[in-house]
Amino acid sequence: MMERKTPQLAAIKQVFIDNHSPMRLEEVLNKAKSIVPGLGQATVYRWIKNLLKIGWIVAVNGPNSSILYEKAGKGHHHHFFCRRCGSMHEIQGTCIEASNVSIPSGFVVEDHELTIYGLCPSCS
Amino acid sequence: MMERKTPQLAAIKQVFIDNHSPMRLEEVLNKAKSIVPGLGQATVYRWIKNLLKIGWIVAVNGPNSSILYEKAGKGHHHHFFCRRCGSMHEIQGTCIEASNVSIPSGFVVEDHELTIYGLCPSCS
């Protein structure tokens, strides 16, 4: 994949660099549109797919089976979802190592994902 | 909601009683169809929505933002997703209490969901 430096791709990347909370695709689209007004949604769909494939961003499972995206390479962390305002927050320094979990024999653990639900500081 | 005892609803419930792993809606539909051949997908969509609302089943976030469903009232447990065969397993007795997690002040924890990724016994 030879990436060409287009304003559209630059805008999409910038959105991920500027925003640390995981975002829905529509949020990425809107934020990127404010940088490149004519940006089409198909372009965002295509680049998110590509950026996922090359590992520049990662997908996070959000509530209601939504998919959220965030920039990769931020180290292991978990996510907190506020049930009142619907916001998603990164929770740093709360790593639960897989070794702390007693898995039945036979299962090979590679990775894990933890989502905490509750109220964020603004809503509690 | 006054539930009438129809063969369709009985079949859908039976599928959840017989299968302990979380299932995609399509799986529920197919299994229920083997009990009630003419079963329409709209009926399954409608009953899954209702059973969720009354808390008879619960939704689980699956990989790729898929939604999985399982019978409620099985106690707190986590899920293991096999990356090779795509199967989802219940992991009992591995409860990570929210109190074990150091959450920044201001956040009110109500619940959590843990998904472990790796290889199941059949695939490892």
Added chain:
DNA sequence: GTCGTTGCAAAGCCTTTGCAGGGAA
């Protein structure tokens, strides 16, 4: 000039909804 990239619109999925007939109570 080449060919990756883009925006638009059409096409594809999956899920929900409208509706008339059927059947549980």
Added chain:
DNA sequence: TTCCCTGCAAAGGCTTTGCAACGAC
């Protein structure tokens, strides 16, 4: 008889794809 439930098909909503024009290199 009442009216909840069902299956079918149409409608919605979100994502992907086809295509011709554009533009990075």
